[in-house]
Amino acid sequence: MDSKSPTEARTMIERTRTLSILALLASAGWIGCTVYGLVVKDIEYVFRALSAFVSWAYVCFVTAMRPPTTAPLLFIAFAASHILFYLVESGFDLVKSGELNSTMAYNVVGMFVPGIFVWIAGTLPLQAVKVAHNIAGSKDVCTALTRILDASS
Secondary structure, eight states: OOOHHHHHHHHHHHHHHHHHHHHHHHHHHHHHHHHHHHHTTTTHHHHHHHHHHHHHHHHHHHHHOOOOOOOOOOHHHHHHHHHHHHHHHHHHHHHHSOOOHOOOOHHHHHHHHHHHHHHHHHTSSSSSOOTTTTTOOTSSHHHHHHHHHHHHH
């Protein structure tokens, strides 16, 4: 197993902590939306915000307790679905009102944290172990010799 350099390990720790903090920010925002929904007595909005809060709290808990060593593809898809939801909602708002309004500003703000989450999570490696440095490449003599021997047999 190839060991990581101290700077690579530190970078991985910073990225996973950042993912946890971003998920915590998103869950805090959604609990605020839940409270707002309770104040204005919009039960449908309360349930939507509460489910988003629970989902982001789960993402925060999992990334804090078991930091991902590879890109958390399911969490990336979850955050990307939030971005897509806000884009579609912005499009409907634009078609309905015909102009930019405060709801669209809210949608842009709502895309901010999931967008950063997707960006940072996408920088994590796809494999937990890097390829060893002592493996021959296509331009190395050993590989060329092996190709010649394979072709002659």
